Amino acid sequence: MRLLVTFVGGLGHLAPLLPLARAARAAGHEVAIAGSGGLVPRIQNAGFTAFATSPMVHHDPAPPSQTRKPLEVMDARAATIEFADNFAERGARRMALAMPDVIRAFRPDLVLRDETDLGTTIAAELLDVPVATHLVLAAGLLIRPELVAPRLDALRAEHGLPPDPALTRLTSGLVLTDAAPSFRSPKSPLPMRPTPYNSFDTPRASARADRPGIYVTLGTIFNHASGDLFERLLAGLADLDVDVVATVGEGTDPADLGPQPTHVRVERFLPQREVLPAVDLVISHGGSGSLMATLAHGLPSLLLPLGADQPHNGMRAVELGVAATLDAATVTSEEVGARARELLADEAVRARCVAVADEWRELPGPSVAVAALEGAAS
Template identity: 30%
Template sequence: MSRFLIVVPPLTGHLTPLRPVAARLAARGHHVVWAGAGRWLRDRLGPVAEIHDCVPASFTVGAREPGLRGLAALRFLVEDFLRPLATAMLPGLRAAIVRHRPDVVVTDQQAWAGAYAAAEAGLPWATSASTSAELCDPYPPNVHDWLRGCFTHQRWVADPRLSPHLILAFSVPALAGPAATTSPSVRWVGPVPQDDPGAWTSPWPTGKPLVLVTLGTQSTETGARFLRECAGALAARPGLNAVIADPGRVVGPCPEHVHVTPWVPQQAVLKRAGLVICHAGHNTVTESLWHGQPLVVAPIRDDQTVVAAQVVSAGAGVRLRFAHATAAHIGAAVDTIRADPGYAHAAARIRSACRAAGGADEAVTHLEALARSTTLIPEVTR
């Protein structure tokens, strides 16, 4: 039995792929401890999970302006969230390592403190690449140099986003494309659907093609206009059924074939969908393609632009401009995908690659191998 400390930021999408991995580790007899924002983790993992709270109650993040895009959004993410979060978490993670004595630290690529604390303690650490965007090195040289400069305050690690020991990439090269890193530490394990997909009962007795519309968990404030335009586009297509996830309750009345709900069991709906309209969030995209569903993607910010480009390059979807897409644009994109079987064929090809990648079981196999390893690639010079 090995001991694993799993470090995550308080971001739902970054927790998602690690939950089935942790469940598989526990099922194989390993000891798993989660580290992060204690109350936030407890709300999502339930009363049984072992949790080490390492985010002080005093830690706060200023509100991000809804319209922030591009480099301004990246600067906010790094300077106003990721770096302060790493500083806040590091003392608690040092204590967690002393208390729980992990053999391996598994840290999300945006929980930099996990890499710092593990390397400082001389422990092997694995990166959970909850998005493949940064494996493609998407930044121009000046941004790349600025970003690397953000890591220099910790001398233990050259880049806390990319472990030299093991990177679990929850995607596949068939989607990420040839630009993805060829680092020897990357293991493409594919998406990891939740073990319990939930139940969903269709509100319609007929079997018309189904479209799912979702903007994930972080876009409620910015998504109102786009969701309403989606509703308009789908209302004009009575030959389709549509489910719109509307947590902010911003979509008004719709015809019977357009079902608007604050929340959907996404995995259960994806099993029946034929097309997905989304913000190009990595989890939504990979889960959709795991089910073989082509996509209309309208990226908002952060890694979503890179993921949307991957979808288009792979031939599995159509990209729209989030801030400018109208019901006419959205409807035309839906019609294009439905009229051209090439999109469905590309999605099916990626589905096959995803299912062959191994998912949570493959991730656990690599983590177990790392725990057994006695020879590690050295970190930066001490």
């Protein structure tokens, strides 16, 4: 099988696809990945043929040090509108134009797109190539048909395709998810029945150490426009009897946050697989990648959504009782410390998180997803 994996956006859209791409390659299939030009080196370093669908400067890593932009916070409604503008308009147009040449060059038997890559469905339809979808939005509430369909229909018309007001091209065919099935909201406006699998190699939750650990992260994109949020978060944890590790991103110098207590460690980047097994609570923006990795380890979250899918993820996490949320724009350091202390002591929240992790751990591995891809290609 010749499998072409596609994504639009940054690392948060590529990363969820890599475990399955590796599994397909290990099974003897030829795999290529097409997406943002700035991530081409990362794709190539992972050993895959890469096709850039945007200039190579797009989503380039941040320079060694840069000034953080003022804090930007977007609510759930504004995030759905921004998604429609960015992904159903600009992103879809870019992929619809770039992907026909990529498909002709690679000649895939199947295209596997991330669910926010809307334009590739148009290119694949034009060239009569089957498409499978990989979910990357944890709660599944960001894509609103009433906002997305008119924009996509205008683009479809430009390519000589009939309208698709029900977005059937986005929901038909094989759908895969590498996430806990129970987290996807039943209120998702796009009806999908994904095939779940598990690529996370996580230990079962064990008894907590005498001194708890907290991990603080704002992801790889939203940390660039976080204003003084890191400072408020770390100040709120400074007086707690905990060990804190925070990652601020490649573009921020940890020294910019000022001197920290001895129990607070600040780094540009650390692999989450190394950090999460050693902590008891994660404080984050609620991005799908960060939140799903947290739940895979059976850990509760304190979420401060900033935009994109994060407000919806926060609402779903609270609904399931696996997290608490605070307003990033107004939260004080005192509120951060108090809420973190409460979550660390809440055994009921911890038990619900462990239950989600156990549900996830019982799912079959990537080989099941690879077999499903083989079936879709044939």
